[in-house]
Amino acid sequence: MRHFQSIPRTLTLCALSMAVLAGCEKNANGEVSRAFKDVNVVDESNLSDIMLTVADPNEAVTYFKRSTAENPDRVDLQRGLASSLVRAKRASEAVPVYQKVLKLEGATNEDRVDYADALIRAGDWKTAEKVLDDVPPTFETFKRYRLEAMIADSNQEWKKADSFYETAVGLTTRPSGVLNNWGYSKLTRGDFADAERLFSDAIRQDDALFTAKNNMVLARGAQRNYNLPVFPMSQVERAQLLHTLGLSAIKQGDVETGKGLLREAVNTHPQHFEAAVRSLRALESNVTN
Numbered sequence: 001m002r003h004f005q006s007i008p009r010t011l012t013l014c015a016l017s018m019a020v021l022a023g024c025e026k027n028a029n030g031e032v033s034r035a036f037k038d039v040n041v042v043d044e045s046n047l048s049d050i051m052l053t054v055a056d057p058n059e060a061v062t063y064f065k066r067s068t069a070e071n072p073d074r075v076d077l078q079r080g081l082a083s084s085l086v087r088a089k090r091a092s093e094a095v096p097v098y099q100k101v102l103k104l105e106g107a108t109n110e111d112r113v114d115y116a117d118a119l120i121r122a123g124d125w126k127t128a129e130k131v132l133d134d135v136p137p138t139f140e141t142f143k144r145y146r147l148e149a150m151i152a153d154s155n156q157e158w159k160k161a162d163s164f165y166e167t168a169v170g171l172t173t174r175p176s177g178v179l180n181n182w183g184y185s186k187l188t189r190g191d192f193a194d195a196e197r198l199f200s201d202a203i204r205q206d207d208a209l210f211t212a213k214n215n216m217v218l219a220r221g222a223q224r225n226y227n228l229p230v231f232p233m234s235q236v237e238r239a240q241l242l243h244t245l246g247l248s249a250i251k252q253g254d255v256e257t258g259k260g261l262l263r264e265a266v267n268t269h270p271q272h273f274e275a276a277v278r279s280l281r282a283l284e285s286n287v288t289n
Contacts, residue, residue, distance in 0.1 A: 048080050057088035075106040082118065091121035109139040116147055125154050142171040146178050153185050161185055176206035180215065187219055195219040200229070207232045210240075217241050221248025226257055239269035243276045250283065259283060 048067075051060040064081035071077055078101045085094035098115035101107055112135050119128035129151050135144060149164035165182040169175045183198030199216035202209055216229055226249050228241055246261030262283070265276040 048076065052080055052083055052087075057084055060084035061088055061090070073104060075101060075104040078104060079111060079114075083114065086114075086118055086121065091118045094118040095122055095124070109135050110141070113139075113141065113144045113147065117143065120147060120150065125151060140167075140171065142168050142178075145171060146181075149178070149185075150181070158185075158189060174205070176202045176209050176212065179205065180209060180212040183212070183219070184215055187215060187222070190222075192219045192222045196223075200231075203231050210237060213237065213241060214244055217244045218248060221245050221252065224249075224252055224254065226254070226261065235268060235270050239265045239273055239276070242268060243273070243279070246276070247279065255283070 047063075051063050055063070061081065061084045064077055064084050067077045068074070068081050078097060082094045082097040082101055085091070085097060095115070095118050098111065098118055101111050102115065112131055116128040116131040116135075119125070119131065128147070132144065132148060132151065145164045145168035149161050149168055152158075152161035152164055162182075165178060165185070168178045169182075172178070179198050179202035183195045183202060186192075186195035186198060196216055196219040199212045199219060202212040203216065206212075213229075213231065213233065220227070220229065221244070226245055228238070228245065233241065242261050242265035246258045246265060248258075249255075249261055250258035259280065262276050262280040266273050266280065269276070
């Protein structure tokens with residue numbers, strides 16, 4: 001009898017053991033699933049970072065479009081899509097995506113500034129100004145003030161523009177681009193000496209910034225100073241700057257000086273400089289006629 005009585009006990013113990021093991025297996029599976037989910041989140045985050053920085057912009061757009069279709073309420077993915085569209089020079093498409101971003105939980109003032117940037121790139125300056133007006137004045141970033149300066153420029157509010165440019169310069173370690181923009185603003189106002197100074201500062205910060213070099217030559221030419229400034233330049237850059245200076249001289253009415261500069265540009269360029277040759281031929285043809 002004792003033998004038969006032990007069978008239920010054995011069965012009970014086996015059942016309990018199986019239940020415990022099943023519970024352990026279930027917990028283990030849950031832990032593994034959570035672990036894989038965490039790994040997937042990390043991998044996705046890294047992939048998103050790569051897409052936003054080093055990936056081809058249009059490939060990044062494709063990636064984020066697929067991701068936002070699967071997770072439409074993820075603010076980080078919508079933000080990534082908008083940013084990628086701007087990088088791909090598709091600002092008009094980025095605008096409605098930024099509008100979605102701002103409606104989602106987790107939207108920030110930085111998103112509002114990026115939205116204003118996309119609007120400016122898309123040509124909607126008035127809406128961009130309204131968007132920036134809604135950003136608290138305590139949110140002080142380089143991008144915010146650079147955009148504020150550009151909008152003030154477009155409205156010909158020169159004092160405000162100068163103040164915003166000055167603030168923006170102080171908020172970045174790479175001010176060459178904003179110094180160039182500020183200089184161009186001064187150039188359009190006819191403040192050539194100040195423009196030249198700002199272009200010089202921009203080149204000092206980044207001596208590879210050809211736009212600032214060309215703008216500086218324009219500022220000097222507007223003052224009838226037809227000597228190339230002293231800064232690092234390649235032979236091709238030198239020829240291009242001489243061409244710009246020659247055209248500037250002609251615009252000022254100093255035709256002979258302009259012709260000389262154009263000839264020098266043709267002779268300086270290591271290859272055939274079609275633009276300078278064409279300008280010189282047109283000028284000589286007009287003089288002959």
